[in-house]
Amino acid sequence: MADKGFNSFQIAQHQFDQVAEYLGLDQPTRDLLRYPIREYHFAIPVRMDDGSVRVFRGFRVQHNDSRGPCKGGIRFHPQETVDTVRALAMWMTWKCAVVDIPLGGGKGGVICDPHNLSSREQESVCRGWVRQVAKNVGPISDVPAPDVMTNAQHMLWMLDEFETIRGGHHPGFITGKPVNMGGSLGRTEATGYGVVFTLREALRELNIRPQDTEASVQGFGNVAQYAIQLYTQLGGRVVAVSCWDQQDQTSYTFRRKDGVELDRLMSITDRFGGINKGKAKELGYEILDGGAWIEQDVDVLIPAALENQVTGENVGKISKRVKIVAEGANGPTTPDADAALKERGIFMIPDFLANAGGVTCSYFEQVQSNMNYFWEKDEVLGKLDVKMTSAYLAVSELARKQKLYMRDAAYVIAISRVAQACRDRGWV
Ligand code: NAD
Numbered sequence: 431m432a433d434k435g436f437n438s439f440q441i442a443q444h445q446f447d448q449v450a451e452y453l454g455l456d457q458p459t460r461d462l463l464r465y466p467i468r469e470y471h472f473a474i475p476v477r478m479d480d481g482s483v484r485v486f487r488g489f490r491v492q493h494n495d496s497r498g499p500c501k502g503g504i505r506f507h508p509q510e511t512v513d514t515v516r517a518l519a520m521w522m523t524w525k526c527a528v529v530d531i532p533l534g535g536g537k538g539g540v541i542c543d544p545h546n547l548s549s550r551e552q553e554s555v556c557r558g559w560v561r562q563v564a565k566n567v568g569p570i571s572d573v574p575a576p577d578v579m580t581n582a583q584h585m586l587w588m589l590d591e592f593e594t595i596r597g598g599h600h601p602g603f604i605t606g607k608p609v610n611m612g613g614s615l616g617r618t619e620a621t622g623y624g625v626v627f628t629l630r631e632a633l634r635e636l637n638i639r640p641q642d643t644e645a646s647v648q649g650f651g652n653v654a655q656y657a658i659q660l661y662t663q664l665g666g667r668v669v670a671v672s673c674w675d676q677q678d679q680t681s682y683t684f685r686r687k688d689g690v691e692l693d694r695l696m697s698i699t700d701r702f703g704g705i706n707k708g709k710a711k712e713l714g715y716e717i718l719d720g721g722a723w724i725e726q727d728v729d730v731l732i733p734a735a736l737e738n739q740v741t742g743e744n745v746g747k748i749s750k751r752v753k754i755v756a757e758g759a760n761g762p763t764t765p766d767a768d769a770a771l772k773e774r775g776i777f778m779i780p781d782f783l784a785n786a787g788g789v790t791c792s793y794f795e796q797v798q799s800n801m802n803y804f805w806e807k808d809e810v811l812g813k814l815d816v817k818m819t820s821a822y823l824a825v826s827e828l829a830r831k832q833k834l835y836m837r838d839a840a841y842v843i844a845i846s847r848v849a850q851a852c853r854d855r856g857w858v
Pocket residue numbers: 621648649650651652653654672673674675681682702703704720734735736737758759760785786788789
């Protein structure tokens with residue numbers, strides 16, 4: 431989406447340039463990886479319910495597929511821009527590479543607001559999107575998934591259109607499908623659990639027992655809820671969570687110093703991750719302002735809501751006790767706040783490593799779909815733990831050896847793997 435004042439693609443390129451410099455990448459490799467390898471821009475004409483025709487703009491950006499088929503979500507948003515899609519596609523390349531799954535990076539989008547479209551109109555947008563790119567995507571070339579404002583139903587319509595065009599069943603074309611229609615068990619838990627698998631390893635490295643730690647979490651949606659579940663199982667205590675209040679159009683922090691009780695709190699939370707204030711008070715929560723989550727006297731902060739939440743303005747409010755920031759959300763820390771965290775020596779588990787559990791499980795979904803054989807949930811989550819833990823260990827080892835900040839180490843690993851694949855293939 432267009433964000434006032436900055437262009438995500440330029441930021442993504444700037445991050446890449448810095449690592450390319452550090453790695454001493456040659457010019458052709460830089461020229462290749464600074465831009466998407468392919469992109470498709472197209473029109474999607476849709477017959478609306480009132481009989482008129484509206485033409486929507488759609489995109490699919492394939493940043494790099496040297497390590498495997500492109501992978502990345504499709505977003506429906508009224509302010510979608512191709513530059514945002516380009517940036518997200520590039521970040522997907524690095525995310526898949528850092529967890530070492532054999533996939534590249536892609537992202538798609540349609541400029542539309544599904545809130546203003548009937549279900550039939552949304553179905554037409556989904557089918558129209560596939561019709562335009564069916565030749566250029568698929569289980570062995572580019573595998574889409576849900577993202578902002580798209581869900582399992584959208585994926586199923588897209589799959590059906592793809593299978594109609596191609597003929598036959600190709601469930602590995604798309605992930606995020608409903609579980610009874612080729613989706614994977616464990617996908618709901620995957621991102622939040624993945625955050626905590628990496629957090630568990632970071633605590634081990636810092637010689638801290640999880641049961642001696644407390645955390646504060648921004649957000650109480652899918653990622654936050656499952657992160658809290660696993661962290662609590664490991665013995666940690668979450669003392670505060672924050673969320674957006676739709677009615678008041680502001681955010682609040684809910685604090686319970688004895689630790690939030692996940693199930694009870696979830697029972698008073700709507701499906702958008704908004705907590706009922708009145709009922710929370712009855713359960714003994716203090717209701718604080720939205721920014722209070724970051725000021726808590728805890729050991730671990732988990733931003734798991736939105737981008738640009740830890741900023742130059744509030745980074746100074748982080749308690750001296752905080753030792754680890756585990757980024758559940760994408761891009762929650764602005765570059766100036768990141769520099770301040772680095773300076774303070776706070777241990778960072780960067781977003782594209784910490785929250786890669788989602789795409790890793792999507793990869794498992796694709797594998798299961800291609801085999802047409804589905805694993806039990808324990809098997810999925812066990813494999814997820816192995817992948818996330820080894821990804822974490824590789825990054826932390828490099829960070830230690832080369833005295834790098836964890837975010838920089840994660841970029842160095844991801845970009846070198848992709849650059850190596852391009853060289854090995856003889857592209858550069
Ligand atoms: P979600 O919609 O389920 O939950 C978002 C939560 O953030 C809600 O509780 C909402 O109330 C809260 N929130 C919104 N604005 C807020 C604000 N200003 N202050 C405090 N809280 C606020 O979303 P999710 O799936 O949990 O995703 C959270 C983040 O993680 C996003 O950045 C997303 O891109 C990223 N992520 C998600 C996945 C996934 O698999 N779900 C994977 C990778 C990354």
